[in-house]
Amino acid sequence: MPWRVGPADRAAGVRPDPYRVWLSEVMLQQTTVAAVRAYFRRFTELWPTVGDLAAAPDAAVMGEWAGLGYYARARNLLACARAVAQRHGGRFPDTVEGLRALPGIGPYTAAAVASIAFDRPAVVVDGNVERVVARLFAVETPLPAAKAELTRLAGLLTPADRPGDHAQAMMDLGATICTPRKPACGICPVMAFCEGRKQGIADDLPRKVPKAAKPTRQGIVWVARRPDGALVLERRVDKGLLGGMLGFPGDGWDGAGGEAPLSADWRVVGEVRHTFTHFHLILSVAVADTEAVPLRGEWMAMPAFHATDLPTLMRKAHDLAVAAGGAHPPRPLALEPMANQLSHPVGYLGQYESLPGSMEGEEG
DNA sequence: CAGCCGTGGGC
DNA sequence: TGCCCAAGGCT
Missing domain, CATH: 3.90.79.10 (Nucleoside Triphosphate Pyrophosphohydrolase)
Known part of the structure; x- marks a missing residue:
């Protein structure tokens, strides 16, 4: 994704733009990378900074969000941008607590932005991390009851050094190798430490309570x-x-x-x-x-x-x-194609900066 | 805390 | 084709 900073820049101390990290993380809430890509490109073209977004008319932002779903996100996005512009001088807070106080930023997004944009050692737990951790530690308690335990275990893995890279590596691992169905355990960099795989139950984790039927x-x-x-x-x-x-x-x-x-x-x-x-x-x-x-x-x-x-x-x-x-x-x-039909998934493997263990140092 | 809140892709 | 699902936050 475009907000990622390459290894050379990162080594030079360059951090990703907090605005772009925040925007992408909000768009990625419950939404696939393939669906988000075209929207992210469009938003950053129209509104390159949080100040630009804060100044945008409501109707323009809602119209650009159309098709992406969960429209409360778009309303909170605008409210958050305006809060950052007006109450924080156009700069995002650089702590989990400061971020968490903003509209539309919950525990996950606050930790993700603090970690990725500001390299804070925050414990980032999204659906991918929940799955990876549940398998690594063979947690059989069903979600959502297991949430607290999975967060605790994820915290044990979070390093003081390069926490932002760690957070992205964990999520990438879940998105590309430790997938919900048919995980590619054979090429997993941490398979040697995976209790779920050792017990032969990795594929079935994390367990979840069944959902109600839709009327x-x-x-x-x-x-x-x-x-x-x-x-x-x-x-x-x-x-x-x-x-x-x-x-x-x-x-x-x-x-x-x-x-x-x-x-x-x-x-x-x-x-x-x-x-x-x-x-x-x-x-x-x-x-x-x-x-x-x-x-x-x-x-x-x-x-x-x-x-x-x-x-x-x-x-x-x-x-x-x-x-x-x-x-x-x-x-x-003339019916214009919907924006998210213009995007196509691309492999993430070429974008790896690092993963714990065997993939350390592998560059895209 | 459980219900509410979109969508498109995979199988 | 139809069902199941997936990178949360708010109330």
Whole structure:
């Protein structure tokens, strides 16, 4: 990833830019590297410093985050940037405690930024580290109950020397070798010390409590289309599902209830299926061609609004509604590819700076 | 502290 | 195709 500092620079005392480390760590919360890469590039192009981000309009940041998910992260990202700019003079705190006090920065992100950006000996525990440590010490207690014990054990491994490199090495080990399924124990640099492998249970660790089944909800969104291509959209409240994001007015599929945003000849043109973290959704998409003034939301059109500003569920509804013909067939809109379809995974092995044990000194 | 909160890729 | 999953934080 672009925030990484090469061995020569690191030897010269160069540390990664805390802003870029923080931004990438927030984006990587519960999100894959492949999905993050294009977003990280775009954000740092638009807003090279935390001050630039702090000065950005809410709608611009939410629109750029669209498609990445967990939208509270984007709201907290902006709140954090503004706090750093206004209360810390544009510099990130260089301690775990200082970082932890900022919005959207929890135990993991505080430790990661303190460790990677400031070389503090913080104990960095993400899902990768939990897995690596559970296997190394053959911890059979299921998560999340095992969390405290895994953190304690991870602390035993954290060195005073080069803690930032250690943290990244642990996470890289989990991402590339000590993987959730079919770990590559044969090429693991620490296989000799792995109690899980010795006991033949590494593949099954860490154990986790089974998750509840997802219910299926149903609902509808209304897509009002104007002859000039404008659509009726509304900004969702800053909490809950898709909070703070643009969307089409909908009914009670999210529990809020509601009616069509305006009176018109609504036609259901199809349905969209989407799965959220804790439920499946079957969403009917109704379309009407009208120029009426909406009771909810407002008419929006390019360039102020772009389809890529929508979260994925709404993007699906948008694409279906725009593709559906009507009394006033809209001009064909060029559907831009979603940003995260432009990125491709690349191997991490070439980026290793160091790993404990046999991979020490191996450079990319 | 358990529930809430997205998404796309792998199998 | 459908199910399962993965680099947290907030309340």
